[in-house]
Amino acid sequence: MSRKSAAELGLDKAYATEGPEANRELYASWAATYESGFIVDSGYVYHQEVVKVFCDGSSELSGPVLDVGCGTGVIGGELAKLGVSVIDGIDISPEMLAEAAAKNHHGRPVYRQLIEADLTGRTELADNAYVGVVSSGAFTHGILGPETISELLRAARPGARFALGINSAHFEKFGFDQWLEQRRSDGHIAKLEFKLRPIYGDVDEDDPNQWTRIAVFAAA
Numbered sequence: 001m002s003r004k005s006a007a008e009l010g011l012d013k014a015y016a017t018e019g020p021e022a023n024r025e026l027y028a029s030w031a032a033t034y035e036s037g038f039i040v041d042s043g044y045v046y047h048q049e050v051v052k053v054f055c056d057g058s059s060e061l062s063g064p065v066l067d068v069g070c071g072t073g074v075i076g077g078e079l080a081k082l083g084v085s086v087i088d089g090i091d092i093s094p095e096m097l098a099e100a101a102a103k104n105h106h107g108r109p110v111y112r113q114l115i116e117a118d119l120t121g122r123t124e125l126a127d128n129a130y131v132g133v134v135s136s137g138a139f140t141h142g143i144l145g146p147e148t149i150s151e152l153l154r155a156a157r158p159g160a161r162f163a164l165g166i167n168s169a170h171f172e173k174f175g176f177d178q179w180l181e182q183r184r185s186d187g188h189i190a191k192l193e194f195k196l197r198p199i200y201g202d203v204d205e206d207d208p209n210q211w212t213r214i215a216v217f218a219a220a
């Protein structure tokens with residue numbers, strides 16, 4: 001991570017924020033400076049790592065991809081660069097979504113559709129809509145737990161590819177591995193694997209908050 005402290009980067013406040021309402025408030029005040037004051041200053045590479053794992057050498061997809069907790073749209077920007085052309089974003093914060101709406105690639109909006117919704121509950125996402133589901137920074141302290149994955153599976157087509165970044169400390173605390181393993185043995189998902197990747201360009205090896213476990217699997 002950068003030489004700035006977690007407090008200077010806004011991380012202390014983010015990790016202390018719990019639940020949808022508090023997150024809506026936090027991101028309303030953070031949206032305008034999130035990229036210049038956090039992504040750049042921290043050396044954040046999380047979105048790039050998730051996209052690399054998701055595309056795994058091929059960006060050929062036969063349908064739309066959903067960016068979960070899309071924020072200002074940094075994942076969408078990376079997917080668009082690789083030629084993924086139909087991307088929807090979903091997030092609780094209208095201010096973060098407004099930043100994502102302003103993102104363009106070769107003069108076209110990066111996102112086809114931006115959906116304001118609380119992902120801790122049932123959303124208006126259609127059944128069987130997506131061939132891919134990606135996320136960076138949303139499966140973390142005080143935001144989304146494993147239960148949200150059930151809602152995402154409802155919106156995914158059979159065979160849809162998932163690459164969900166999960167903060168490593170949060171992963172341990174909520175037992176994402178057991179939760180996902182259970183879905184695998186119940187037949188809801190297949191081809192489950194976890195990829196350990198850095199969240200920042202320069203990471204402390206021993207700090208789980210600086211690492212992500214990217215859960216990669218297919219909807220069954």
Ligand SMILES: C[S@@+](CC[C@H](N)C(=O)[O-])C[C@H]1O[C@@H](n2cnc3c(N)ncnc32)[C@H](O)[C@@H]1O
Pocket residue numbers: 019020023024027046047068069070071072073074075090091092093096117118119120135136137138143144
């Ligand atoms: C750390 S940011 C990550 C944004 C982006 N994916 C990135 O990597 O920069 C977390 C995002 O989760 C969103 N969020 C927080 N609580 C949420 C909820 N209950 N439902 C949907 N989105 C939520 C926030 O508004 C914020 O945009």
